[in-house]
Amino acid sequence: MIKEYKTIKEVVGPLMLVEGVTGVKYNELVQIVQKNGQTRAGKVLEVNGDRALVQLFESSHGLEISTSKARFLGKSLELAVSEDMLGRVFDGMGRPRDGGEPLIAEKFLDINGEPINPAARDYPNQFIQTGISAIDGLNTLVRGQKLPVFSMSGLPHAQLAAQIARQAKVLGKEEKFAVVFGAIGITFEEADYFISDFRKTGAIERTVLFTNLANDPAIERIATPRMALTCAEYLAFEKDMHVLVILTDITNYAEALREVSAARKEIPGRRGYPGYLYTDLATIYERAGRIKGKNGSITQIPILTMPEDDKTHPIPDLTGYITEGQIILSRELYKKGITPPIDVLPSLSRLKDKGIGKNKTREDHADTMNQLFAAYARGKEAKELAAILGDAALSSTDKIFASFAVEFENRYVSQGFETNRTIEETLELGWQLLKLLPRAELKRIKEEYLVKYFDTKLCE
Secondary structure, eight states: OOEEEOOEEEEETTEEEEESOOSOOTTEEEEEEOTTSOEEEEEEEEEETTEEEEEESSOOTTOOTTTOEEEEEEEEOEEEEOGGGTTOEEETTSOBOSSOOOOOOSEEEETTOOOOOGGGEEOOOOEEEOSOHHHHTTSOEETTOBOOEEEOTTSOHHHHHHHHHHHOEEOSSOOOEEEEEEEEEEOHHHHHHHHHHHHHHTGGGGEEEEEEETTSOTTHHHHHHHHHHHHHHHHHHTSOOEEEEEEEOHHHHHHHHHHHHHHTTOOBOGGGOBTTHHHHHHHHHTTOEEETTOSOEEEEEEEEEOGGGOTTSHHHHHHHHHSSEEEEBOHHHHHTTOSSOBOTTTOEETTGGGSOSTTTSOTTHHHHHHHHHHHHHHHHHHHHHHHHHOGGGSOHHHHHHHHHHHHIIIIIIOOTTTOOOOHHHHHHHHHHHHTTSOGGGOTTSOHHHIIIIIIHHHHO
């Protein structure tokens, strides 16, 4: 039931106080109607007795509260969903941004979603191929997983996000696959890059884009990832699609959250972020997964830039607690010209063991992965030792591992943003690099795989 009040008492930044209200609920939509007929939108952020605190979705600049009235709509923010969303571009509030026709909605869904019952969750155990060796071979992405990318200012995480969105696919039988891309607080140039890249490569046909630009209201940023995830839930659990959700940049989302928290005069937590940042991020990340009895799935790759390149900053720190690993980009590798600059040693996919092996990728995947990790770590140690003591301090074996580390970075990790490698190509490349090492040093690989893959390669 719609209720109207002319009792707007105060506006501070994006927040507005309305008094004398009854029956108003948390998250309820509000329309602010001005004397000249213009309207602004908002939602209820807090209810205390007969007072409602309303968060505006746009600037409060020029709003005359003495002549305006607040209209409470009796429902929360909803997204119009339909399969026709594929191939379309929307703004951060779900309105078409591509100049196309308005969407004919099949239904309207609350953007806050419904929590997935833990008992109904299905365990993620199916491989998703991204075409990027450093992810597929060493930090494998599994269907239903949430695997964030930790980047730094100035690194090419936008190109990496576009590459994953363009190349990702589910192996095996033909299954419906879609990408939902949520861009939060990005520049116009970045948005244009994503849209033109997807259109040029044809990936737009299976993609839904939600773009909240840097000059859009900061408050809109809080809704954008929820819009994207609501669309993903509809495609996954009602249309049986396997959906990959890419959200960039979560740091901009957290900044918007901090802005609203400061306007509410809440007691700040670490670095000025609200104390509920962990809980709030969890309401986004935990919407990924698989549900028993349903064919579809939601896999999530949130991307965030670490402020001051600090892994212990609250945003990456809390994200790491909630998600199942992290892909870390390295400034040092980027300076060497290695793209994508994925630092494989501190990166981690906690579910990688569940999505690899016989009938998923290949029987030798786990062993070669462990061996490549170990050899690269030893090679990096040898290079660091040589930098301090000189090459003369290295044994002949150490020198082999040091040269392996260089080849590994240049051939395995560095593949550019256009190369799409199959998992077989990634595994074959791993064996080619392992040929640089003495057979006796390959202690993490079963003898049967050495005979089948290593010895035959040497004979060729």
